[in-house]
Amino acid sequence: PDSGRLTGSDSGLGRLPEPERVVAQALAVLTQEEAAGAAQVLSGRxxxxxxxxxxxxxxxxxxxxxxxxxxxxxxxxxxxxxxxxxxxxxxxxxxxxxxxxxxxxxxxxxxxxxxxxxxxxxxxxxxxxxxxxxxxxxxxxxxxxxxxxxxxxxxxxxxxxxxxxx
Missing domain, CATH: 3.40.50.10300 (CoaB-like)
Structure with a gap:
């Protein structure tokens, strides 16, 4: 979560990040997974x-x-x-x-x-x-x-x- 203005006049930690930041973070996670190759998280299952x-x-x-x-x-x-x-x-x-x-x-x-x-x-x-x-x-x-x-x-x-x- 981001910090900043929340609802009304209060502010602090818990603000929803801007959509651009959410997209950038999601792309970073996906790119990292692709670079590492598919994790074999279900191996042995x-x-x-x-x-x-x-x-x-x-x-x-x-x-x-x-x-x-x-x-x-x-x-x-x-x-x-x-x-x-x-x-x-x-x-x-x-x-x-x-x-x-x-x-x-x-x-x-x-x-x-x-x-x-x-x-x-x-x-x-x-x-x-x-x-x-x-x-x-x-x-x-x-x-x-x-x-x-x-x-x-x-x-x-x-x-x-x-x-x-x-």
Whole structure:
């Protein structure tokens, strides 16, 4: 904090620095980090990240899902790897093009449904130091998956279950 006029007539330590000074300090920190190389602050740590969107099958041709690309989770996983972590990405229906942003050493576990995602996160998370839940997970799934295309306009559902608790 700077010193100077605060609110009203009082003054002293605690004044918000001018924006130019804040920007200059931020740039100095960023430049220092770049010059030193990426600090391996997560070295020796295992980070598990869930990403993408789950798909709950209705019948052989349809599913309940969402349009999550998984980009946010992939970016988090890539940054954790850059900082030295051993990374496991639990990828729910993420396109190969998006996964190309991951470093080669990251482990990718492919899943489709909320139940598969939950099981994969539980497995990978057994020895994890950090779990980041960035996936878009279905709240409901069809009560019954049909073996042939359904023709009704009604679909019975049930809760898909929680990833962190029952």
């Amino acid at each position: 295992h980070v598990v990240v869930s990403a993408g969107g789950t798909r709950e099958p209705i019948d052989p041709v349809r599913y309940l899902g969402n349009r999550s690309s998984g980009r946010q989770g992939v970016a988090i996983a890539a940054e954790a790897a850059r900082l030295g972590a051993r990374v496991t990405l639990v990828a729910a229906n993420i396109e190969a093009e998006v996964l190309r942003d991951l470093p080669a050493q990251a482990e990718v576990v492919q899943v489709s449904t909320a139940l598969e995602l939950r099981e994969a996160v539980r497995q990978a998370g057994q020895d994890a130091d950090v779990i980041v839940m960035a996936a878009a997970v279905a709240d409901y799934r069809p009560a019954q998956v049909r073996s042939s295309k359904i023709k009704k306009h009604t679909l019975d559902g049930q809760p898909a279950g929680s990833l962190t608790g029952e």
